[in-house]
Amino acid sequence: MRHIISLLMENESGALSRVSGLFSARGYNIESLSVAPTEDPSLSRMTIVTSGSDEIIEQIIKQLNKLIDVVKVLDLNDGRHIERELMLVKVKTSKQYRDEVQQLSNSFGGRIIDASENILIIEFTGASTELDNYLKSLNNSLVVEIIRTGASGIGRGDRVLKI
Amino acid sequence: MKAEIITGAEIAIRSLQKENVKFVFGYPGGAVLNIYDAIFQQSSFKHVLVRHEQAAVHAADAYSRATGDVGVALVTSGPGATNAVTGIATAHMDSIPMVIISGQVPTHAIGQDAFQECDTVGITRPCVKHNFLVKDIKDIASTIKKAFYLAATGRPGPVLVDIPKDITAETAEFIYPENISLRSYNPVKHGHSGQINKALELLINAERPMVYSGGGVVLGNASEALTEFVKLLGLPITNTLMGLGGFPASHESFLGMLGMHGTYQANMAMQECDVLLAVGARFDDRVIGNPEHFLAKPKKIIHIDIDPASISKRVKIDIPIVGDVRLVLEDLISTFKTQKNKNSKTSDSEWLKAINQWKEKDCMSYEDDGTKIKPQKVIQKLHEITNGEAFITSDVGQHQMWAAQYYPFNKPRRWINSGGLGTMGVGLPYAMGCQLAFPDSQVACVTGEASIQMCIQELSTCKQFNLPVKIINLNNRYMGMVRQWQEFFYGNRYAESYMDALPDFVKLAESYGHVGMKIEKSSDIESALKEAFSPKLKERLVFLDFITDQTENVFPMVPSGKGLSEMILADGAEDL
Numbered sequence: 151m152r153h154i155i156s157l158l159m160e161n162e163s164g165a166l167s168r169v170s171g172l173f174s175a176r177g178y179n180i181e182s183l184s185v186a187p188t189e190d191p192s193l194s195r196m197t198i199v200t201s202g203s204d205e206i207i208e209q210i211i212k213q214l215n216k217l218i219d220v221v222k223v224l225d226l227n228d229g230r231h232i233e234r235e236l237m238l239v240k241v242k243t244s245k246q247y248r249d250e251v252q253q254l255s256n257s258f259g260g261r262i263i264d265a266s267e268n269i270l271i272i273e274f275t276g277a278s279t280e281l282d283n284y285l286k287s288l289n290n291s292l293v294v295e296i297i298r299t300g301a302s303g304i305g306r307g308d309r310v311l312k313i
Numbered sequence: 314m315k316a317e318i319i320t321g322a323e324i325a326i327r328s329l330q331k332e333n334v335k336f337v338f339g340y341p342g343g344a345v346l347n348i349y350d351a352i353f354q355q356s357s358f359k360h361v362l363v364r365h366e367q368a369a370v371h372a373a374d375a376y377s378r379a380t381g382d383v384g385v386a387l388v389t390s391g392p393g394a395t396n397a398v399t400g401i402a403t404a405h406m407d408s409i410p411m412v413i414i415s416g417q418v419p420t421h422a423i424g425q426d427a428f429q430e431c432d433t434v435g436i437t438r439p440c441v442k443h444n445f446l447v448k449d450i451k452d453i454a455s456t457i458k459k460a461f462y463l464a465a466t467g468r469p470g471p472v473l474v475d476i477p478k479d480i481t482a483e484t485a486e487f488i489y490p491e492n493i494s495l496r497s498y499n500p501v502k503h504g505h506s507g508q509i510n511k512a513l514e515l516l517i518n519a520e521r522p523m524v525y526s527g528g529g530v531v532l533g534n535a536s537e538a539l540t541e542f543v544k545l546l547g548l549p550i551t552n553t554l555m556g557l558g559g560f561p562a563s564h565e566s567f568l569g570m571l572g573m574h575g576t577y578q579a580n581m582a583m584q585e586c587d588v589l590l591a592v593g594a595r596f597d598d599r600v601i602g603n604p605e606h607f608l609a610k611p612k613k614i615i616h617i618d619i620d621p622a623s624i625s626k627r628v629k630i631d632i633p634i635v636g637d638v639r640l641v642l643e644d645l646i647s648t649f650k651t652q653k654n655k656n657s658k659t660s661d662s663e664w665l666k667a668i669n670q671w672k673e674k675d676c677m678s679y680e681d682d683g684t685k686i687k688p689q690k691v692i693q694k695l696h697e698i699t700n701g702e703a704f705i706t707s708d709v710g711q712h713q714m715w716a717a718q719y720y721p722f723n724k725p726r727r728w729i730n731s732g733g734l735g736t737m738g739v740g741l742p743y744a745m746g747c748q749l750a751f752p753d754s755q756v757a758c759v760t761g762e763a764s765i766q767m768c769i770q771e772l773s774t775c776k777q778f779n780l781p782v783k784i785i786n787l788n789n790r791y792m793g794m795v796r797q798w799q800e801f802f803y804g805n806r807y808a809e810s811y812m813d814a815l816p817d818f819v820k821l822a823e824s825y826g827h828v829g830m831k832i833e834k835s836s837d838i839e840s841a842l843k844e845a846f847s848p849k850l851k852e853r854l855v856f857l858d859f860i861t862d863q864t865e866n867v868f869p870m871v872p873s874g875k876g877l878s879e880m881i882l883a884d885g886a887e888d889l
């Protein structure tokens with residue numbers, strides 16, 4: 151099953167490679183991984199999307215906790231949470247398709263952030279599956295480039311990941 | 314009081330002094346010259362100059378295994394650090410507390426492909442508990458403090474501190490932190506009392522209880538507690554290769570080692586028990602064989618371990634108890650003593666009868682016509698002559714298994730070997746570490762003619778530091794363990810496992826200034842060992858080259874991937 155794991159770690163050089171190294175050394179999946187500093191500059195927050203059986207997810211959480219630089223780990227799937235990913239899509243549109251692409255994008259909540267003669271750049275945020283659905287609906291031959299950040303997540307209500 | 318201003322190199326040395334380090338095993342080079350200069354000017358610890366950095370780490374590792382203190386190694390940048398990697402990985406796999414200090418090129422040169430630069434922190438990351446690159450002289454002392462703390466607490470392990478050369482020459486105040494706390498690192502100590510009660514109830518009501526203990530008991534100084542608990546409940550017990558000595562082998566409850574080359578009774582009892590108590594052990598492949606087969610006979614499993622990640626890693630655990638094994642065992646003992654129902658069901662039960670029947674198989678007997686030297690017999694005689702009190706180090710191969718099988722250990726920290734990584738070459742440096750820690754004790758290195766050649770250069774270190782190690786070379790002219798697998802599983806095709814062009818070990822030992830003996834007859838085993846351990850040779854390293862029965866195999870054997878009860882026994886081997 152797909153899991154989205156959030157963690158706080160010391161903002162030290164090499165901390166990221168300790169996490170990514172753990173996944174490759176133990177043969178765990180990484181679907182996406184995103185990391186950025188937090189409001190506390192000594193900490194970074196990382197979101198990892200992975201998949202595996204319950205036993206494997208349990209091991210992943212334990213192994214992450216075992217890393218000395220990791221301060222706290224939360225499996226967002228253990229409770230209600232919100233997941234968002236940012237995607238930028240560059241599409242080639244001749245006059246004839248332009249309206250169609252715009253409409254489709256709007257209906258998925260996308261925003262045109264750049265337009266030149268034949269090119270539109272559309273920005274989306276949403277759960278990863280919503281972004282997948284948009285891409286499925288779009289005529290593939292029009293797509294020039296896609297960039298996705300990987301998911302970030304946050305617990306709903308008073309579920310917080312903080313020290 | 315104003316703090317003293319000293320160089321970074323001196324700060325590093327003072328920090329080691331603050332940690333009460335007695336020995337540093339190392340090898341100099343450009344990046345650590347400032348540190349060596351500071352070593353030259355101090356006398357609180359002894360520097361042991363090895364002949365290869367791998368041996369520095371192994372010797373420091375053995376020092377730690379034998380004493381329980383943190384071992385310390387010092388190497389230069391680049392090749393010094395890469396040579397140390399095998400030693401670090403070996404210590405990591407067996408959770409040995411160590412601090413390795415490596416020199417690094419100056420901070421301004423990092424990333425420039427400077428002379429003798431390598432990414433030491435990157436290379437060692439997967440095989441350390443933690444590592445640090447110190448970029449500021451102000452951080453040297455606190456980083457070394459953290460390194461010792463991390464190495465020795467929780468599940469122990471090696472910690473590497475990489476120090477660039479320029480900051481060892483700069484000067485700063487020396488302030489050594491008294492205490493350290495890390496917000497991201499809080500190892501547990503006491504086990505959960507609810508879990509402890511549940512475990513006890515399960516054990517008391519078990520029909521076929523069994524205890525299996527590993528290296529964690531030795532590392533956690535929990536042998537006394539374990540022994541008391543096992544005796545209180547009258548439970549049968551086995552030890553892993555790493556756990557030998559954790560429970561006295563001469564006690565009647567001891568079933569011998571388990572696993573790939575474990576005894577028939579230990580492996581059968583593991584397979585057939587209904588409640589298993591695992592203490593400081595990790596259910597690894599060489600120990601429980603195929604996990605599905607292991608669980609085919611339903612059993613409840615209690616697992617005490619300091620490392621939560623060891624729980625339910627290979628086998629699902631019913632009652633996990635995360636905590637310091639000694640404290641948990643002590644809690645189990647005190648809880649048991651307050652219980653009303655103290656009658657465990659085991660005494661005089663069907664279960665003990667079954668175990669006794671398995672023992673009757675006498676799985677460790679071997680044929681000996683008194684001509685060719687049987688390696689098993691050499692170990693038995695070694696046990697006799699050293700009264701079972703020696704520190705026994707071993708390399709990796711058949712000789713290692715024979716040492717584990719035929720030298721029963723009654724005390725922890727006497728059996729020093731590489732269980733997890735299985736590193737050939739550790740034997741001699743391990744013996745050096747033990748002998749330095751215990752200069753008046755007998756130290757024997759049980760090895761094979763292939764393994765000993767992997768760190769043979771250390772005979773020179775032994776000469777320089779007068780280390781009277783006794784080397785028991787079980788010379789079968791084969792990489793015996795490889796040959797055994799080729800005989801059993803590869804149709805007798807002995808690919809590259811014959812050891813050709815062997816040196817004359819007697820002359821070799823002599824050329825290093827030691828005593829060499831070649832023993833070719835079974836009837837000479839005892840006299841040779843007696844002489845080697847006699848007062849006359851007490852101060853000397855003796856290399857005993859035993860020319861053994863070339864095709865002897867290690868039994869019992871659980872073939873890789875098979876179940877624990879699917880052992881090949883000596884008398885069944887012809888059917889293969």
Ligand SMILES: Cc1ncc(C[n+]2csc(CCOP(=O)(O)OP(=O)(O)O)c2C)c(N)n1
Nearest residue numbers: 710711712735737761762763764792793794
């Ligand atoms: C560094 C290293 N390389 C290879 C191996 C694989 N290996 C395991 S046992 C063995 C043979 C050991 O031969 P020897 O030291 O003569 O001992 P014997 O088995 O004959 O007692 C080998 C090559 C290893 N364990 N370590």
